[in-house]
Amino acid sequence: MESLIEAMTDVVEDLYGHVYRVSTFATHIGRAIGLDQENLDRLSTVGVLHDVGKIHVDPEILAKPGPLVADEIRRMRRHPEFGFAMTIDAYDRSIAEAILHHHERWDGNGYPFGLRKNEIPILARIVLVADAFDAITSHRSYQPALPVDYALDELRAHAGTQFDPDLALAFADLVETGTVEVNSGAITALAV
Numbered sequence: 001m002e003s004l005i006e007a008m009t010d011v012v013e014d015l016y017g018h019v020y021r022v023s024t025f026a027t028h029i030g031r032a033i034g035l036d037q038e039n040l041d042r043l044s045t046v047g048v049l050h051d052v053g054k055i056h057v058d059p060e061i062l063a064k065p066g067p068l069v070a071d072e073i074r075r076m077r078r079h080p081e082f083g084f085a086m087t088i089d090a091y092d093r094s095i096a097e098a099i100l101h102h103h104e105r106w107d108g109n110g111y112p113f114g115l116r117k118n119e120i121p122i123l124a125r126i127v128l129v130a131d132a133f134d135a136i137t138s139h140r141s142y143q144p145a146l147p148v149d150y151a152l153d154e155l156r157a158h159a160g161t162q163f164d165p166d167l168a169l170a171f172a173d174l175v176e177t178g179t180v181e182v183n184s185g186a187i188t189a190l191a192v
């Protein structure tokens with residue numbers, strides 16, 4: 001797995017921070033809903049490798065600061081399929097499938113297949129919540145880090161549309177009760 005992670009260095013912003021936070025958040029959610037250790041281990045791997053397919057997306061699209069045009073969006077949205085192809089031979093099938101489906105939405109408006117609700121593998125549904133939360137609370141080239149409270153509101157607002165509601169609400173509880181520690185730059189960023 002190390003060589004795959006290294007290969008992502010140029011394509012995932014704040015790679016070593018982001019993928020390990022997603023992996024940790026996802027594992028917390030998995031534990032809260034009672035997944036067994038085998039699935040928690042798989043979830044940890046999916047958290048780290050979910051965006052590995054971006055290696056095969058044009059670097060100019062990945063680095064583009066402004067909004068993407070339709071053709072660029074189409075090409076960017078192929079990264080889950082690339083990630084599936086890169087992991088299916090080396091990892092358990094459920095890991096590769098979770099990578100393939102990590103941008104599917106609960107309401108069916110996600111990609112690549114527009115799967116809905118429980119059609120989406122549970123590991124993919126969990127990583128979507130963890131990934132979205134980290135994207136909001138950490139600094140990205142297109143946005144500063146936003147406060148944890150804002151991210152919790154977003155999770156709750158999109159529970160049942162973007163997110164599996166049980167998972168989004170379970171994670172919001174874990175953060176609010178301090179079970180999951182969030183060392184976000186958000187507070188510091190807003191204070192200065």
Ligand SMILES: [Fe+2]
Pocket residue numbers: 050051079102103
């Ligand atoms: Fe992704």
